[in-house]
Amino acid sequence: MSAVISLLRPQQWLKNGFVLIGLIFSHGWADPDLVFGVAVGFLSFCLASSAVYVLNDYHDRAADAAHPKKRHRAIASGRVGLREARVLIAVLFCGALGLPLACGQWPVALVVAGYLVLNIAYTLRLKHKVLVDVFCIAAGFMLRLACGTYAVGITPSRWMLLCSFMLTLFLGFAKRRAEIVAMPAGGLAMQGSTRIVLRHYSAPLLDNLVAITASASLLTYGLYTVDAETAALHGTEHLVLTLPIVTFGVFRYLHLLYKGESGEEPGRDLLADNQIRVAVLAWVAVVVLLVGT
Known part of the structure; x- marks a missing residue:
């Protein structure tokens, strides 16, 4: 079992x-x-x-x-x-x-x-x-x-859709970067690997893709928080105050990724790091405070 x-x-x-x-x-x-x-x-x-x-x-x-x-x-x-x-x-x-x-x-x-x-x-x-x-x-x-x-x-919300799309691309490319860096010789020695596609990636390419999608994720989330429809739905124009928290969470994840401590299992990594957990709890607390008042 x-x-x-x-x-x-x-x-x-x-x-x-x-x-x-x-x-x-x-x-x-x-x-x-x-x-x-x-x-x-x-x-x-x-x-x-x-x-x-x-x-x-x-x-x-x-x-x-x-x-x-x-x-x-x-x-x-x-x-x-x-x-x-x-x-x-x-x-x-x-x-x-x-x-x-x-x-x-x-x-x-x-x-x-x-x-x-x-x-x-x-x-x-x-x-x-x-x-x-x-x-x-x-x-x-x-x-x-x-x-x-x-x-x-x-x-x-259209901004929520765009933010979700860019965020999933960011996590996907971060996962590939963690996998290729973990391989011998920077991912070129593929013996015993089931991830054949890593042969066609390179660390510099993935660095650029991670940077682009991380930036786009933060930009679209920021636009979501200041959108008029979002303000009307949640009854507040101050959701933009959560942007620094989300920005910290993304930057922290990037720090762990380039330090070699995360990336291969995003779900596990997001729950394992204390600072990311605190950021998530802070984001929830601020959202509840803003929406509930």
């Missing part, structure tokens, strides 16, 4: 929090129908993302077995058999699509189906295409956001 749980990667379900963004920023938590639709979407994406992880591990089992770290994964190590993995994939796929359909949330099911199709293509081919791989990751997050907004009848 522990091997199956590790195969599902429940720690990665934090990424599905993107489904909740629309509900939170639209003040939709007072509408039971919206809350129900978003909850169904969140649970469906947890099932779908786990299905994708199992599929990826099943597809890459031979390469993982030759990798110094990934050889300990459940399928590569043989702790979960191939037949059991196939059954698990089928159950998770059916659950991810069946749950929203059973609850009458067919738009959610449509978005989840799109996510599954995208990730099947990513696992089989697109993850080996330079730049396309990171844009696929960003598309996965945008589908989560779409599930929690358009699919349940919430109209998201």
